Amino acid sequence: MRRLPLVAALLGALVLAGAPASAAVPVSEDTVHDVAAQLRCVVCQSLSVADSPSETAHQMKDIIRERLAAGETPDQVKAYFVDKYGTWILLSPPRQGFNLLVWVVPFAGLGLGLVLVLVLVRRWSRHPASPAETPPLDAAMRARIQREMAEREP
Amino acid sequence: MSGRSRLLPWAIPLAVVPVLVLLAYGFRTDPHDIPSPLVGKPASPFALTAFDGKPVALDALKGQVVIVNFWASWCYPACYEEAPSLERAWQTYKDRGLVVVGVNFQDKEEPAKRFLTQFGHTFPNAPDPAGRVSVDYGVYGVPETYFIDRKGRLRFKQVGPVSDELLKREIETLLAESA
Numbered sequence A: 001m002r003r004l005p006l007v008a009a010l011l012g013a014l015v016l017a018g019a020p021a022s023a024a025v026p027v028s029e030d031t032v033h034d035v036a037a038q039l040r041c042v043v044c045q046s047l048s049v050a051d052s053p054s055e056t057a058h059q060m061k062d063i064i065r066e067r068l069a070a071g072e073t074p075d076q077v078k079a080y081f082v083d084k085y086g087t088w089i090l091l092s093p094p095r096q097g098f099n100l101l102v103w104v105v106p107f108a109g110l111g112l113g114l115v116l117v118l119v120l121v122r123r124w125s126r127h128p129a130s131p132a133e134t135p136p137l138d139a140a141m142r143a144r145i146q147r148e149m150a151e152r153e154p
Numbered sequence B: 001m002s003g004r005s006r007l008l009p010w011a012i013p014l015a016v017v018p019v020l021v022l023l024a025y026g027f028r029t030d031p032h033d034i035p036s037p038l039v040g041k042p043a044s045p046f047a048l049t050a051f052d053g054k055p056v057a058l059d060a061l062k063g064q065v066v067i068v069n070f071w072a073s074w075c076y077p078a079c080y081e082e083a084p085s086l087e088r089a090w091q092t093y094k095d096r097g098l099v100v101v102g103v104n105f106q107d108k109e110e111p112a113k114r115f116l117t118q119f120g121h122t123f124p125n126a127p128d129p130a131g132r133v134s135v136d137y138g139v140y141g142v143p144e145t146y147f148i149d150r151k152g153r154l155r156f157k158q159v160g161p162v163s164d165e166l167l168k169r170e171i172e173t174l175l176a177e178s179a
Helices: A004-023 A029-037 A055-069 A074-085 A097-126 A129-133 A139-152 B002-028 B078-096 B109-119 B132-136 B164-176
Strands: B047-049 B055-057 B065-071 B098-104 B125-127 B144-148 B154-159
Touching (some): A029 A055, A055 A074, A074 B132, B065 B164, B078 B098, B078 B109, B078 B164, B144 B164, B154 B164
Parallel strands (some): B065 B098, B098 B125
Antiparallel strands (some): B047 B055, B065 B144, B144 B154
């Protein structure tokens, strides 16, 4: 009975020793690259962590790999970097709040342009340009044309 | 015909004004001025080994005002400009509860040690070989300086070199607070 705490402690130690080994998840380089491609290299101008050859980007990739190996999901890894650097670190702005404009405005502009073109085309086809712009022949004009044509004929 | 001529005077300002407003806004903001989400939060703990072999850990500095300065020997001229100010601040306030910690960012040991000798730095300086501490603090360039209060919260971040005036202002504010 006196040995029970000792046994429990030993078991506990075994569990603890086993925990890191079982927690290490095999990480595919594709996943590392995928996460790295969505993060901004902090020391570069407009380069992703995946594309930058800088030392900092290498270290950030190591951190990504390490966190994935510890069992974090790609979203959790990204959340860690957002926690430290803000959403600035994400190459695509998150689709919420003010940033939503970036996602909505180009498509809204395209739609508006299409509608405008459609309206104009319909208006132009309803009022053909030629009859509206040539004044109708009145009797005097018709008579004059006929007279002048007759004069030219030999 | 008449519909088109009524719309046309509006079409140009309608297209141009939003672009001008956007440009005016864009050129007035500094794209390098990115607010740190960490200000106001507890500072990330770190445990580094200084160039002289002594351990430097944030946990051991609780109750003191801590300045963490990220620098590099290749960071010229900004890091060279602020280096004497940091040493002066450390000498002035170390007996009143200030600790200055230098973290060497993306550097080689030899030039880093030469930098420390050149400026006669006496406060602890440690390399961050795996870049973990730099990412934990959200560093995106050097120099950057972080001010941590006696409770261990990050209170202020300076991007670019620190001056004597800035150091005095921030340090005296934080030293005046109780732990």
